[in-house]
Amino acid sequence: MKFWLFNFAAFEAGWLACVLGAANNMPWLGPVAVAILVALHLKMSANPGPETRLIILAVVMGLVFDSLLVTSGWLTYPNGMLVPGFAPYWILAMWALFATTLNVSMSWIKANLAFAAVMGAIFGPLSYLAGQRLGGLQFVDDTASIVALAIIWAIAMPLLVIAARRHDGFSKLQAALPLQNLTRG
Numbered sequence: 001m002k003f004w005l006f007n008f009a010a011f012e013a014g015w016l017a018c019v020l021g022a023a024n025n026m027p028w029l030g031p032v033a034v035a036i037l038v039a040l041h042l043k044m045s046a047n048p049g050p051e052t053r054l055i056i057l058a059v060v061m062g063l064v065f066d067s068l069l070v071t072s073g074w075l076t077y078p079n080g081m082l083v084p085g086f087a088p089y090w091i092l093a094m095w096a097l098f099a100t101t102l103n104v105s106m107s108w109i110k111a112n113l114a115f116a117a118v119m120g121a122i123f124g125p126l127s128y129l130a131g132q133r134l135g136g137l138q139f140v141d142d143t144a145s146i147v148a149l150a151i152i153w154a155i156a157m158p159l160l161v162i163a164a165r166r167h168d169g170f171s172k173l174q175a176a177l178p179l180q181n182l183t184r185g
Contacts, residue, residue, distance in 0.1 A: 014093075014097045018093055022137070025079060027089065034094070038096055046169060047169040047170075051168075054169075057099070062091065063086065099164075102164035103164050107164075113158040120156055120158070121154035124149050125146045
């Protein structure tokens with residue numbers, strides 16, 4: 001299996017583990033899965049240092065942005081909050097997991113910051129909406145929550161893309177692979 005496909009599948013599996021774990025009163029489940037997936041990601045990278053920095057930056061951004069949503073009263077989480085008013089640890093694990101996609105399965109988004117902002121504004125809220133439908137979180141006011149998420153992700157995606165451009169631990173690996181290996185299934 002190609003690594004980009006594994007990366008995409010790992011993100012989806014980790015996302016589900018985080019949301020379903022939180023929804024079923026097992027908020028630790030997702031972060032355990034994410035820790036394993038992040039470790040595999042770092043092991044596969046040509047240079048784990050930049051990838052580690054990118055993951056840390058993403059977690060810090062998640063702490064700021066998701067805590068802002070919590071303190072604003074737009075989102076509530078059923079569990080996993082170690083400190084009242086701060087984002088739960090399982091959502092921070094999701095930010096770490098998302099960072100692992102930026103230089104692999106989502107590397108195509110790094111070409112255009114405006115496009116990244118639009119994609120963030122659309123798919124960020126959709127991801128949270130899916131999380132709500134699965135029981136991992138609750139919008140206090142649907143419209144205000146979705147608008148806030150769209151604004152946050154329109155800002156977060158370009159920032160994450162800039163960080164991924166600067167902290168790419170896969171560029172050497174991708175450059176070393178023949179082009180046909182990247183395009184053939």
